[in-house]
């Protein structure tokens with residue numbers, strides 16, 4: 001072996017070690033972090049079709065870790081899903097999202113809705129829908145103030161346990177969305193079997209909407225299908241005015257993306273509201 005190859009490998013191994021260490025550190029401290037209140041929600045605005053009216057926000061988890069700093073969900077959600085901590089984390093996110101939504105409704109934005117991401121692991125809990133109902137009641141929000149976003153990849157484990165809780169949520173009056181639509185294996189099967197209200201077109205289809213005719217054709221087809229199934233459509237990852245314009249023309253009813261606002265910490269979102277988010 002050449003020296004360069006060996007040192008290359010050594011460098012790689014050190015990087016690996018570093019990544020593995022960080023991963024282990026994350027795994028071992030999620031529950032501690034939850035107890036210490038280190039997890040919080042950022043909120044990304046959701047806008048109406050014309051881009052003028054704020055209709056709600058999606059709660060996105062963040063972790064202010066004592067030594068690693070601010071950790072994003074891509075680092076800890078898969079770990080939390082694997083070790084089960086996602087159940088507590090999900091409860092915490094729901095609690096925060098509902099409290100803040102209620103508070104903002106009372107502060108003059110009475111129609112705001114909030115979306116949370118729900119992992120299949122949470123749906124395996126036979127009390128999940130009941131807990132959601134209780135939380136809504138405690139906070140004093142109607143069920144349709146909440147949208148639960150379900151990811152296709154997770155719904156893939158097509159178990160009755162999961163779908164039972166999904167139907168219970170629906171009965172409660174909670175809104176249901178399929179997240180990252182189009183990236184999973186059997187998106188259409190879910191649409192057929194689950195009582196969803198909304199699909200969120202994955203941002204990978206929105207990215208090159210202007211320049212890529214295939215993406216455009218896919219988005220057109222998704223929206224047409226949604227319309228005939230009486231489903232609402234949110235586009236994620238809208239970053240430019242021209243993407244917005246196209247999506248508006250195509251009939252997508254809710255917009256989300258950096259063009260309208262990045263995920264913001266609570267205080268920043270409040271400023272965003274005050275600075276003329278129109279309702």
Ligand code: C2E
Nearest residue numbers: 060061072073074077093117118119237238239257258263
């Ligand atoms: P997601 O549910 O698809 O959330 C949207 C992600 O896209 C967010 O990343 C958001 O910051 C990002 N995004 C939004 N608009 C744009 C845009 O215009 N351009 C680009 N490039 N990105 C945009 P984030 O916050 O890093 O979240 C990543 C994923 O982590 C989420 O994807 C979701 O699957 C998961 N996640 C976040 N919070 C939670 C949670 O509380 N529970 C669960 N189970 N999963 C969560």
Ligand code: CA
Nearest residue numbers: 058117149179
């Ligand atoms: Ca989502």
Ligand code: CA
Nearest residue numbers: 179180200236
């Ligand atoms: Ca998504």
Ligand code: CA
Nearest residue numbers: 179180202203
């Ligand atoms: Ca995603």
